[in-house]
Amino acid sequence: MTTELTEAPALPTPVPQGLAGGTLPRWAPLGCLAAALIVAFGLAAVTPVSGTAGTLLVAAVLYAGVQSVWSFSVEGRRHAKDRLATTLIYSSFFLAFVPLVAVLTTVVVKGLTAFNAVFLTHSMRNIDLAKPGGGVYHALIGTIEQVGIAAVLGIPTGILVAIYLVEYGARGKLARAISFFVDVMTGVPSIVAGLFVYTGFVLTLGFERSGVAGSLALAILMIPVVVRSTEEMLKLVPVELRESAYALGVPKYRTITRIVIPTALGGIITGALLAVARVAGETAPLLLTTFLSQSINTNPFTGPQASVPTFIWDQIASGTNASIDRAWAGAMTLILLVMLLNIAARLVARFTRVK
Amino acid sequence: MSSTSALEPGPIPVATAIHGSAVRRGDLWFRRLSAGAGIFVLALMAAIAIFLVWKAVPALQANQANFLTSQDWSPDDTAGAKFGIAALAFGTVVSAVLAMVMAVPIGYGIALFISQYAPRRIAALLAYIVDLLAAVPSIIFGLWGLAFLMPRIEDLMIWLNDHLGFIPIFKNTIGLYGKSLMLASIVLAIMILPTVSAISREVFNQVPLAHIEAALALGATRWEMVRTAVLPFGRPGMISAAMLGLGRALGETIAVALLLSAVFTINPHLTEPGGNTFAANIALRWNEAGTLGLGALIASGLVLFVITLVVNMIARIIIERRRDFSGAN
Numbered sequence: 001m002t003t004e005l006t007e008a009p010a011l012p013t014p015v016p017q018g019l020a021g022g023t024l025p026r027w028a029p030l031g032c033l034a035a036a037l038i039v040a041f042g043l044a045a046v047t048p049v050s051g052t053a054g055t056l057l058v059a060a061v062l063y064a065g066v067q068s069v070w071s072f073s074v075e076g077r078r079h080a081k082d083r084l085a086t087t088l089i090y091s092s093f094f095l096a097f098v099p100l101v102a103v104l105t106t107v108v109v110k111g112l113t114a115f116n117a118v119f120l121t122h123s124m125r126n127i128d129l130a131k132p133g134g135g136v137y138h139a140l141i142g143t144i145e146q147v148g149i150a151a152v153l154g155i156p157t158g159i160l161v162a163i164y165l166v167e168y169g170a171r172g173k174l175a176r177a178i179s180f181f182v183d184v185m186t187g188v189p190s191i192v193a194g195l196f197v198y199t200g201f202v203l204t205l206g207f208e209r210s211g212v213a214g215s216l217a218l219a220i221l222m223i224p225v226v227v228r229s230t231e232e233m234l235k236l237v238p239v240e241l242r243e244s245a246y247a248l249g250v251p252k253y254r255t256i257t258r259i260v261i262p263t264a265l266g267g268i269i270t271g272a273l274l275a276v277a278r279v280a281g282e283t284a285p286l287l288l289t290t291f292l293s294q295s296i297n298t299n300p301f302t303g304p305q306a307s308v309p310t311f312i313w314d315q316i317a318s319g320t321n322a323s324i325d326r327a328w329a330g331a332m333t334l335i336l337l338v339m340l341l342n343i344a345a346r347l348v349a350r351f352t353r354v355k
Numbered sequence: 356m357s358s359t360s361a362l363e364p365g366p367i368p369v370a371t372a373i374h375g376s377a378v379r380r381g382d383l384w385f386r387r388l389s390a391g392a393g394i395f396v397l398a399l400m401a402a403i404a405i406f407l408v409w410k411a412v413p414a415l416q417a418n419q420a421n422f423l424t425s426q427d428w429s430p431d432d433t434a435g436a437k438f439g440i441a442a443l444a445f446g447t448v449v450s451a452v453l454a455m456v457m458a459v460p461i462g463y464g465i466a467l468f469i470s471q472y473a474p475r476r477i478a479a480l481l482a483y484i485v486d487l488l489a490a491v492p493s494i495i496f497g498l499w500g501l502a503f504l505m506p507r508i509e510d511l512m513i514w515l516n517d518h519l520g521f522i523p524i525f526k527n528t529i530g531l532y533g534k535s536l537m538l539a540s541i542v543l544a545i546m547i548l549p550t551v552s553a554i555s556r557e558v559f560n561q562v563p564l565a566h567i568e569a570a571l572a573l574g575a576t577r578w579e580m581v582r583t584a585v586l587p588f589g590r591p592g593m594i595s596a597a598m599l600g601l602g603r604a605l606g607e608t609i610a611v612a613l614l615l616s617a618v619f620t621i622n623p624h625l626t627e628p629g630g631n632t633f634a635a636n637i638a639l640r641w642n643e644a645g646t647l648g649l650g651a652l653i654a655s656g657l658v659l660f661v662i663t664l665v666v667n668m669i670a671r672i673i674i675e676r677r678r679d680f681s682g683a684n
């Protein structure tokens with residue numbers, strides 16, 4: 001043992017970087033960034049570098065290069081690597097903002113052209129696709145009904161599955177299988193859900209394409225999301241709470257319905273709202289199951305029914321200037337709808353947090 | 356009868372409570388109900404596979420071309436149905452893999468930033484902002500890609516052709532750009548970014564604080580700490596995150612349908628107009644398809660279902676080997 005200890009592989013002698021080694025001044029990152037930006041924009045003025053995006057790219061490369069070389073000469077290899085990694089990690093985060101901001105601003109700027117009270121309160125019935133006018137009203141009704149029915153079907157099923165997994169399954173074989181396939185189900189492409197509902201509900205059972213067929217497809221997509229979020233919330237409920245109820249002689253199902261679920265209710269609602277927001281923007285399964293419609297159809301059980309995503313799809317396909325404007329206004333309606341649901345979910349989460 | 360029964364000792368209430376069944380009726384039914392819901396989920400997955408196979412078989416039997424290798428798609432042809440998935444499979448796999456290659460390093464970077472670099476107080480807010488990207492519906496990404504990104508990205512593609520044209524995928528022989536597999540891949544990469552970053556963030560947050568502190572106490576720089584403590588611990592989660600992102604890219608429909616020119620030829624020059632995927636093809640051809648056409652589309656959907664199922668199962672198995680953990684949200 002002792003020989004092993006003495007013959008341990010020689011570790012690189014730690015250099016006391018902070019004490020004896022040099023360090024870059026605190027302003028080094030900001031200074032390098034400013035210098036890189038100035039040089040890059042200077043270059044852009046002299047040479048034909050393409051656009052702001054190209055200039056910023058040049059600046060980023062300059063920044064990383066200059067700082068690494070400076071750091072390498074003053075602080076050594078390890079710290080140069082560290083600074084380079086920090087730069088890359090920070091820039092990947094800011095890179096994610098570019099599409100987010102670009103998408104949201106484009107939708108708002110282009111959406112405002114046709115987005116107004118008339119747009120929200122009129123359908124596309126008897127509207128010439130090449131001319132402005134008409135609106136998203138019929139599609140809004142469709143989306144609200146389809147998503148509503150999907151929620152009624154999908155949320156209770158998802159919550160029951162989660163209750164089984166957390167309260168009854170107890171890591172048995174069945175619970176493990178269900179848990180695994182719920183995870184796999186989150187990865188099922190939405191168009192496959194649409195195909196399944198079409199083959200089962202329309203081709204096999206002989207129903208026509210209608211709003212409710214779309215709802216079935218959306219419910220399939222909701223279930224795994226609801227299961228996962230509810231499961232997480234139920235796991236947060238302290239075991240002591242359940243045990244106290246059992247000790248008082250309360251049956252298990254009443255413990256679950258009266259103690260466990262009310263305790264986790266806020267989180268369960270948040271998860272359900274996020275699931276609703278997720279399926280509200282789905283286009284592919286609805287395209288297969290609800291068909292397109294230009295008129296108001298308040299009955300989801302018969303006939304084609306429009307929805308906001310398929311409305312956008314239809315308007316893009318028409319391709320006229322007026323219909324593209326309507327597509328952007330529809331996109332803005334959809335974003336508003338989804339964001340409202342998201343914000344509602346966060347508010348519920350905030351005000352009902354388990355203490 | 357009544358007199359004798361009155362004399363016989365009746366059931367003692369207390370005794371039944373103790374010796375009777377411990378399962379109450381309400382409990383039994385509630386248990387059955389919740390187990391039934393769970394079994395329903397399993398049955399649903401099986402039903403999806405069964406129905407797709409069942410409805411695909413007639414079209415596959417009528418098919419006169421090789422389903423796997425043909426680049427034709429004319430299932431409703433009166434002269435005989437001919438269709439094959441070769442071009443669809445090529446477009447689907449190439450666009451999804453390319454999207455994964457672009458999104459995965461950036462996704463890891465975002466996850467590392469939020470979990471290890473950002474100040475604790477604002478980390479949750481930053482995570483929420485990145486997750487907002489996942490809340491944007493795919494049709495809006497498609498519309499945005501078409502109207503905003505396509506004209507702006509042409510310069511980049513010309514540059515790729517001029518400087519990296521010796522690599523076939525960047526080569527553009529016809530000088531036309533527009534709706535191409537490359538454009539679709541870039542939008543797909545943006546769309547799977549939140550998936551990749553959310554799941555890897557979840558594992559990075561689970562790295563024991565002791566490992567991190569040990570590394571820092573030994574004098575490691577922040578990056579050395581990440582490399583020696585965070586990344587090895589998070590590796591299974593990182594692999595799963597990449598695969599789940601891949602799975603999402605494979606099945607994405609509407610955005611891709613808007614961003615491809617939907618032709619049935621395999622073209623390795625990805626910046627040229629063209630390309631097609633399983634999901635986009637179904638969405639684009641659904642409303643004009645006849646009986647055999649629907650069957651052919653269902654058959655291609657079945658292939659997509661199987662591919663995504665395999666990718667997702669592998670991802671889940673990798674992640675479950677490490678710990679009980681899910682990235683559903």
